[in-house]
Amino acid sequence: ETGVTQSPTHLIKTRGQQVTLRCSSQSGHNTVSWYQQALGQGPQFIFQYYREEENGRGNFPPRFSGLQFPNYSSELNVNALELDDSALYLCASSLLRLAGRIRNTGELFFGEGSRLTVL
Amino acid sequence: SQQGEEDPQALSIQEGENATMNCSYKTSINNLQWYRQNSGRGLVHLILIRSNEREKHSGRLRVTLDTSKKSSSLLITASRAADTASYFCATAFPNTGGFKTIFGAGTRLFVKA
Numbered sequence: 058e059t060g061v062t063q064s065p066t067h068l069i070k071t072r073g074q075q076v077t078l079r080c081s082s083q084s085g086h087n088t089v090s091w092y093q094q095a096l097g098q099g100p101q102f103i104f105q106y107y108r109e110e111e112n113g114r115g116n117f118p119p120r121f122s123g124l125q126f127p128n129y130s131s132e133l134n135v136n137a138l139e140l141d142d143s144a145l146y147l148c149a150s151s152l153l154r155l156a157g158r159i160r161n162t163g164e165l166f167f168g169e170g171s172r173l174t175v176l
Numbered sequence: 177s178q179q180g181e182e183d184p185q186a187l188s189i190q191e192g193e194n195a196t197m198n199c200s201y202k203t204s205i206n207n208l209q210w211y212r213q214n215s216g217r218g219l220v221h222l223i224l225i226r227s228n229e230r231e232k233h234s235g236r237l238r239v240t241l242d243t244s245k246k247s248s249s250l251l252i253t254a255s256r257a258a259d260t261a262s263y264f265c266a267t268a269f270p271n272t273g274g275f276k277t278i279f280g281a282g283t284r285l286f287v288k289a
Contacts, residue, residue, distance in 0.1 A: 059218070090277065099264055099279040100219070105271075113271045147218060153274050164209060165266070165277060167218035 059083065061150050063168035071176050075136045078171045082129040082150030089131040090165065091123060092147040100147055106131060107153055138175045145170045180208075180265045180280035188286045195252040197283040199265030200245075206268045206275055208241055210250050213262045213282070222250075222263075257289040 060083035092100035102115035106125035120136040149165035183198045207226045211219040225232045225241045238251040268277045
């Protein structure tokens, strides 16, 4: 068990709707990353939050947005859903060290994912 | 395009044989990681190798890193049917404010009993 939980596990939406996916990170981790994984593909980086601020973004439009809260939870919001948004959405928590000269990142701890189907 | 690319895309072997998967990447990295994913599930971290390391072992896993060639390999020895899964390499490289960890497309491993 990674200590990372995601909800819901499955959901079905229609084109144009909005969706919020939730993630509870492992205690003590200061970073959460979100990935989109289409069937048969590798996870695609959406964005990363460090101490409640976005500090990295992949090639995704602004209708993909997120939040990270002080209690280690986070959200991924997707507006104006399109058919191609159908995928497994994965969140991963990690510990990022940026103190002084130490700049290091470690392994990612993944949740089981939220499978979104857009009809 | 993806930072890491795995080779081969798919691999089918007999139980007891060794499985070797390769990964190539494009930019300077902080570390390289290998993950495993069973169908439709979350990814599980297997091993992390930092940019100043050349080889690392964990049980039946052996990872090598050649930063001059920007490549890594994952060797699974004495494979078992339970090793059947997708394997991904992921590279962590500096990004504004921190690091990004980017995944390749994966190698699908099938181990026949």
